[in-house]
Structures are given as structure tokens and as C-alpha cells.
Amino acid sequence: MKRRVTLQLSGCLAALLISGYANAKTELSALFMSQSAYSESDIRAMTADYEKAHPDVTINLEFVPYEALHDKIVAARGAGSNGYDVVLFDDMWPAEFNRFNLLKDVSSHFTPDVKNKIFTGALNTVTWKDKQYGMPWILDTKYLYYNKAMLAKAGITTPPNSWQQVMEQSQLLKQKGIVKYPLVWSWSQAEALVCDYTTMVSAFKGDFYQDGKLTFNAPGALKAVIFMKDSLDKGVTNPNSNEYLEEDVRKVFSNGDAAFALNWTYMYNLANDPKQSKVAGDIGIMPAPGDAPGEVASMNGSMGLGVTQTSGHPDQAWDYITYLTSQPVQNHYARLSLPIWKSSYQDPAVRQGQEALIDAADKALNVMLMRPIIPDYSRLSNMLQQHLQQVLQGQETPEAGMQALTQSASRLR
Incomplete structure (x- = not known):
């Protein structure tokens, strides 16, 4: 009798263990x-x-x-x-x-x-x-979004095909009182700022290396910073851009407070959603333009x-x-x-x-410029963000800021 009970208990225990293993989840x-x-x-x-x-x-x-x-x-x-x-x-x-x-x-x-x-x-x-x-x-990558209705109201029949045209159309929109700050960016001291900057380096045919060394004061990389600062000085870029991340850009653009915005793919359908956007149906999108008409800029x-x-x-x-x-x-x-x-x-x-x-x-997607890739990228990105912010806030000139960054970057590996 004892042996039968023992065998029954052993059988139950074995069944429970097998069941447990069978039901165990990764x-x-x-x-x-x-x-x-x-x-x-x-x-x-x-x-x-x-x-x-x-x-x-x-x-x-x-x-x-x-x-x-x-x-x-x-x-x-x-x-x-x-x-x-x-x-x-x-x-x-x-x-x-x-x-x-x-x-x-x-x-x-x-x-x-x-x-x-x-x-x-x-x-x-x-x-x-x-x-x-x-x-x-x-x-x-980052695309240039534009408000079709605002451009039409200003008498602009075609979207800009270069960054010079972006500047000209923005100034016209501002002069006509259609929108106070036509341009909005994500220039907070974060990786978003590096992404916008890389897009502009691509636009001005720049690179981050010269003779195999990290360089930020070569013509293309320097022109990118000069354009960014110039858009602030001319009053066409929303000054709060210096504190904005991508979601801030989306909300400002979707609220009808900007005619142009640089942002990721995800903004397209959200800005076209009437439940989340006041400008749904008026959204235009194009690759970020280059320095010359018809050219395309892009960052990875x-x-x-x-x-x-x-x-x-x-x-x-x-x-x-x-x-x-x-x-x-x-x-x-x-x-x-x-x-x-x-x-x-x-x-x-x-x-x-x-x-x-x-x-x-x-x-x-076929012309994406990579950000500078080094093992110590986190330090490099922080340094780049700091110098870009100092330039945008007028604490140093584009030339001095990018020269200082190039010298500091030379010590990274």
C-alpha cells in the first residue's frame, strides 16, 4: 500500500515537473x-x-x-x-x-x-x-516640410529648390505678416541638433574629415553653421528652436506657427491627421534641398x-x-x-x-551623409552640441567655434 502511494506521488510530481517545463516561457x-x-x-x-x-x-x-x-x-x-x-x-x-x-x-x-x-x-x-x-x-532622414496654404497666400507657386530659396521665401512670408517665424528646427543641446547640422553639412557639400582627420572648419561644414546662425539673425528662424526637440517642432508646425520645418518621417502622417494638426491637408514634403537648385541633401x-x-x-x-x-x-x-x-x-x-x-x-535615402563615426562618439557629440549652441547663441563666431571644435576633436579616438 505504501509503495503504491509512493509511486502515485512520484508520478504526480513527475507530471507536475514535466508540465512546468512544458509551460515554462522564455x-x-x-x-x-x-x-x-x-x-x-x-x-x-x-x-x-x-x-x-x-x-x-x-x-x-x-x-x-x-x-x-x-x-x-x-x-x-x-x-x-x-x-x-x-x-x-x-x-x-x-x-x-x-x-x-x-x-x-x-x-x-x-x-x-x-x-x-x-x-x-x-x-x-x-x-x-x-x-x-x-x-x-x-x-x-530629415525632410523639409512646408505649409502649402501659407506659400500660396504669399504668392509662392513652387516650394523652394535650394536653401537660398528657403531663406528668400521665409523672408517674404515674414514681410507679408503671414507667419512671424517661418522656420522651426530642433536645435536643443541634444543629438537632434547634430542631425540638423549634418543635414546642412550635406547641403553645402561638406564632410567631417579632411586628410583622414576630423575637421569642422572646412568650407562645407562651416557654411552649414553660418547659414543656421544667419537664419536666426534675419529673424526667420523661431528663436525657441534653440530649446526644441523634434516633437516641439512637430507641434509648432502642426499648430500653424511655421511655414517650414526640418523633421523625420514620422511627422508626415501626424501633421496630416486632423485630430492632431490644424494644418492637415496643407502639408508639403520634399527632400532637404542642397545649396544649388535641384540638389538634394540628406543625413543618416x-x-x-x-x-x-x-x-x-x-x-x-x-x-x-x-x-x-x-x-x-x-x-x-x-x-x-x-x-x-x-x-x-x-x-x-x-x-x-x-x-x-x-x-x-x-x-x-540614396544620398545620406553619416555623422562622424568614431568609438568615442558620445564625447564628440557633446562637444559638437556645445559649440553649435554657443555659435547659435552668439557666444562665439562660427569660425572660432568650429576651429576650437576641430582642435578638441583631434584628441579623440
Whole structure:
């Protein structure tokens, strides 16, 4: 009798253990940003669909402002298995992260066929020294948005085709009293300022290197700063731009308080939404213009998803990333961030309702200028932000500011 009871108890215990293992779920932790590109609700919806198809996986999502993203990733490197499995990273960080061995090398997943299907600018986002450390996900650059109704009211029949025309049309709009500050930018002392500056460096055919050395006082890079400061001095740029981030720019433009704005892809559909915008239906979009008529300027503002070295479930983490970055998922959520896949831009479902955006992207995504990529990028970015702000606030001349920055940057590695 005792033996029978013991066997029954043992059987029950074994069944419970087997059931427990069968029902055990893999838990992944993923870190995303809570601004621009895909919305938090979109990412949660994508993840819910993935979990539904993979009932053995649970994904814990964390969202932080872009400004906190880098430091969160770096701080978590000592957390071991308690850290993140999947992280969203900007295109300048693989160099630094490689030095600290933060991300797994996933180059083996990138066959020639896969590489050919993805925009080169997107692929550059996750590449450092010919190795891939993640999958590109957010393919983005800054576009010039304009208010069609304001331009028409001023008698302007065509949007500007150079930055000189942007300045001329802005002055006309201001003179006619149509809008007090025609231009608005995200020039707060943050990475957003570096992105706007890089766009302008591209416009003036500049680069960040001369003879292999970081240089910010070469003609193109210097002209960019001079134009930015000049737009403030002439009263066409909203002076609050020095405190604005991208969401501030969107709100000012959507409220009808600007005729021109430089911003990311995500603003297009939000500014055209009557529930969130007073100027819906009057939104024009074009690639950022160049210095000469008909030229296009663009900077690489793309981001990738990577698997951390400390992930306890790297295969599942990569599978989740593969799902989020897949063409069907990206095509479905193409309203706030455009796909990394070239063929998506001919997909009627992707184009519908945002044809102007797609046409602008088709030109801009092929000429994206990368920000200066060095392992010590965080320090360089902080120095660049500080000098740009000092110039914009009139605390130093463009020439002196960029010369000082070039000297300081020469000591970085």
C-alpha cells in the first residue's frame, strides 16, 4: 500500500515537473525609445502578434526617451542575464559598442541576397569594420516640410529648390505678416541638433574629415553653421528652436506657427491627421534641398536592433528582431517609419496616402551623409552640441567655434 502511494506521488510530481517545463516561457527584455519613428503602441502591437505566434516567449518592453537610450544600454552591460536581450541603437554607436563588446556579431545572417534587398544606408547603420552588429530597422532622414496654404497666400507657386530659396521665401512670408517665424528646427543641446547640422553639412557639400582627420572648419561644414546662425539673425528662424526637440517642432508646425520645418518621417502622417494638426491637408514634403537648385541633401538618421552579448536567449532574441524587421511587418507599419526593403517602395499598400513622402524618400535615402563615426562618439557629440549652441547663441563666431571644435576633436579616438 505504501509503495503504491509512493509511486502515485512520484508520478504526480513527475507530471507536475514535466508540465512546468512544458509551460515554462522564455522571457526576453527589449529596450526601445519612446519618440519618433514607430510609436509605442505600434511596437506593443507588433510584439503582441509575435507572442501570439510564439506562445513560449514573453517579451518585456521598456521605453525611454532617445536621450537616455545610449546610457541605458551601456549601464546594462554589467547586469549579466538581468540586462537586456534586444536593444535599439543609433547608427553612430556600433563603433563604441564594439570596443566594449556590447553586441553580438550577426554577420553570418547577412547573405549577399539579403544585403542586395536592403538600402545601403540602412545596412551602414549596423555595420562597423565590415561586420554587422544587428539588423537595420528604422530607416530615416530629415525632410523639409512646408505649409502649402501659407506659400500660396504669399504668392509662392513652387516650394523652394535650394536653401537660398528657403531663406528668400521665409523672408517674404515674414514681410507679408503671414507667419512671424517661418522656420522651426530642433536645435536643443541634444543629438537632434547634430542631425540638423549634418543635414546642412550635406547641403553645402561638406564632410567631417579632411586628410583622414576630423575637421569642422572646412568650407562645407562651416557654411552649414553660418547659414543656421544667419537664419536666426534675419529673424526667420523661431528663436525657441534653440530649446526644441523634434516633437516641439512637430507641434509648432502642426499648430500653424511655421511655414517650414526640418523633421523625420514620422511627422508626415501626424501633421496630416486632423485630430492632431490644424494644418492637415496643407502639408508639403520634399527632400532637404542642397545649396544649388535641384540638389538634394540628406543625413543618416537610421537605427538598428541588436542582440546583447549578455543575452541568455540570443537565438530567441534574434528571431524576435527578424520578425520586427521583416518586410511584411514593416510594410504594415509604414505610416511612421518607412521600410528598409527597397522593393517596399513600389508596394501600393505602402505608397497609398503617402505618395509624396515615398517620392521624397526615394531621392533622399540614396544620398545620406553619416555623422562622424568614431568609438568615442558620445564625447564628440557633446562637444559638437556645445559649440553649435554657443555659435547659435552668439557666444562665439562660427569660425572660432568650429576651429576650437576641430582642435578638441583631434584628441579623440
